[in-house]
Amino acid sequence: MGAQTDQGQKGGSPAFVSALRNCIASGCNKGSVQPGMRPDRKSTILMASCTEDSVGGPLRRCFTHELKVEPPDAAGRNLMLQSYLNCQEDTKDHVVSHAVSQTAGFVPRDLKALATIASTIAAVESDLLPQVDDLQARGLNSEKVLTISQGYDAQLNFSEVPTASFKACSAACPGEGEADDPAHFDASNSHLSARHPDGTVPAPSWDTGEGSSSSVWRHVPGMSCLEPPCRHAVMVGQGNLHTPVPPVTASLRRKTLPDAVPMGSSGHSMGSEQEAAAMGIAVVHGYTEQHHVDKALERIREHVALEVGAPKIPDVSWEDVGGLEEAKKAILDTVELPLKHRELFSSGLRRRSGALLYGPPGVGKTLLAKAIATECSINFLSVKGPELLNMYIGESERLVRETFARARRARPCVVFFDELDALAPSRGAAGDSGGVMDRVVSQFLAELDGMTDDNTDIFIFGATNRPDLIDPAVLRPGRMDTLVYVGLPQDPGSKLKVLQALTRKFRLAVDVDLSVVAEACPARFTGADLYALCADAWMVAMKRVIEEAGDSQQRLFELGELPDFSLEVCQTDLLDALSNLQPSLSEAQIEEYEAIRRKHEAGGG
Numbered sequence: 001m002g003a004q005t006d007q008g009q010k011g012g013s014p015a016f017v018s019a020l021r022n023c024i025a026s027g028c029n030k031g032s033v034q035p036g037m038r039p040d041r042k043s044t045i046l047m048a049s050c051t052e053d054s055v056g057g058p059l060r061r062c063f064t065h066e067l068k069v070e071p072p073d074a075a076g077r078n079l080m081l082q083s084y085l086n087c088q089e090d091t092k093d094h095v096v097s098h099a100v101s102q103t104a105g106f107v108p109r110d111l112k113a114l115a116t117i118a119s120t121i122a123a124v125e126s127d128l129l130p131q132v133d134d135l136q137a138r139g140l141n142s143e144k145v146l147t148i149s150q151g152y153d154a155q156l157n158f159s160e161v162p163t164a165s166f167k168a169c170s171a172a173c174p175g176e177g178e179a180d181d182p183a184h185f186d187a188s189n190s191h192l193s194a195r196h197p198d199g200t201v202p203a204p205s206w207d208t209g210e211g212s213s214s215s216v217w218r219h220v221p222g223m224s225c226l227e228p229p230c231r232h233a234v235m236v237g238q239g240n241l242h243t244p245v246p247p248v249t250a251s252l253r254r255k256t257l258p259d260a261v262p263m264g265s266s267g268h269s270m271g272s273e274q275e276a277a278a279m280g281i282a283v284v285h286g287y288t289e290q291h292h293v294d295k296a297l298e299r300i301r302e303h304v305a306l307e308v309g310a311p312k313i314p315d316v317s318w319e320d321v322g323g324l325e326e327a328k329k330a331i332l333d334t335v336e337l338p339l340k341h342r343e344l345f346s347s348g349l350r351r352r353s354g355a356l357l358y359g360p361p362g363v364g365k366t367l368l369a370k371a372i373a374t375e376c377s378i379n380f381l382s383v384k385g386p387e388l389l390n391m392y393i394g395e396s397e398r399l400v401r402e403t404f405a406r407a408r409r410a411r412p413c414v415v416f417f418d419e420l421d422a423l424a425p426s427r428g429a430a431g432d433s434g435g436v437m438d439r440v441v442s443q444f445l446a447e448l449d450g451m452t453d454d455n456t457d458i459f460i461f462g463a464t465n466r467p468d469l470i471d472p473a474v475l476r477p478g479r480m481d482t483l484v485y486v487g488l489p490q491d492p493g494s495k496l497k498v499l500q501a502l503t504r505k506f507r508l509a510v511d512v513d514l515s516v517v518a519e520a521c522p523a524r525f526t527g528a529d530l531y532a533l534c535a536d537a538w539m540v541a542m543k544r545v546i547e548e549a550g551d552s553q554q555r556l557f558e559l560g561e562l563p564d565f566s567l568e569v570c571q572t573d574l575l576d577a578l579s580n581l582q583p584s585l586s587e588a589q590i591e592e593y594e595a596i597r598r599k600h601e602a603g604g605g
């Protein structure tokens, strides 16, 4: 309502904001009486906003206190997941701590969704969802079936119920003909998927809040099944009936199962299993294990990453990085030691917060940073320096602050600033009007200092081809004081290691000798050139197979259909590809990078 108008957002016209301010001021003033307010009471006005900066200054000044509600840290997530995840007692701690380590940056709603999906996967995998016949045989009324996992998000559960069982259930719902039920379900999918008659899939709603439950009904037409007088429920993943049910469940239950309330004698408690059975409610126990959490995370991560910009743990391992042993060791010392020996680093010593990787383009700097995040199982937040630069005054500084705030929410975390020279150039030399870049660099330095002071599990890595352009203050002790040179794989031995890493997932013919290929490569080849060589060789192999098949489309089709068919790359494919490749760097460029390296190693950076 009171958005900043200078950021081009909707709402917040000056007249509207001014009227709102007046209302707030008079509502807070002692003695004034607003319609609908009692004269003897002072009122408290609360305002909620997703981002503090989006509320304009005039409106913001009306409020005396600001309370920032951050996503939960590891301890908070642990508490929540302990209550949300439905595990066997003996494995619970292990599953919860695994889930905690994987959910940095998740807000409680995401954690709830995670628990719901995981427990539903558990129930579905263990084949616990009863079929209608089965329910009837057990004397349970199967006319209408409601699946709830901990009561949080009925829609998610619906998307998990096996088609067969749901089809049977919905067929059994009287009065739910084609006209009444605009959703139809894709029987070809092993999971249920709701679709509108025009074939579009309804937008997923992850919101499980009190107010949003009605929107869940709207989004999933099949949910008409839940409307009163539905009173028979199958509880999926509800291992413990004595678990207190959160308020949203109570409201959900009131909305959907009016006849079934009260279900327990003690407020929100669901009562005993026998009590549920007496009411015709079947209870399905689906205990969540670690692999259920992993599967649920896989599904939810993409959505969460889009929503909150949460960093991810990348899928790059040490084996994917060929050679670069020294750089690997320097980086491991920066990250692994403080993570493994927190006690030593908490004794007052300011630890190093990060390192600057420098060297020619395409030599594996980004790859190294990703591998360290995977290897230490920490989150990875990658930002390209120029991405943070914005033409609006103050916007770049805000983006820098926001990046570090995101990193704090996602700790333990590696923040990787690619092309750092664009974000933190030497101050006083930028030549920009009003020293805009200088302010950005100062903000960046302030945030870097904040990281080391906090002693938090955040590691800042920068990468650049031109360390000489970076403001020297960034490289001072306590900031990015470790400079790691990442160079070309110059000798055939290093090239061989890179080739081995790059062809790790290839199917190589028996005649392939990578050391011969490495010997034949020009000395100026970078890691990226070797990557291009492998990709080209694969293409050559592909063309060869197509040529060998001649006009026989049928043969190609058969090959593609073979379950274990994967293209075999031969030595000639590699050598053919090599003959068409030129190094991406010239002699002069390499000499330039070497000169920069010598200057830094001599301490003259």
Ligand SMILES: Nc1ncnc2c1ncn2[C@@H]1O[C@H](COP(=O)(O)OP(=O)(O)OP(=O)(O)O)[C@@H](O)[C@H]1O
Binding pocket: 320, 321, 322, 323, 324, 360, 361, 362, 363, 364, 365, 366, 367, 368, 418, 463, 464, 465, 498, 501, 502, 526, 527, 528, 529, 531
């Ligand atoms: N040592 C290496 N081992 C395996 N692959 C490598 C290696 N070095 C580079 N590559 C390949 O080259 C690609 C590009 O590498 P990367 O993006 O890490 O280079 P960079 O040094 O960060 O480049 P830039 O400075 O242009 O950002 C990688 O995706 C990888 O496939």
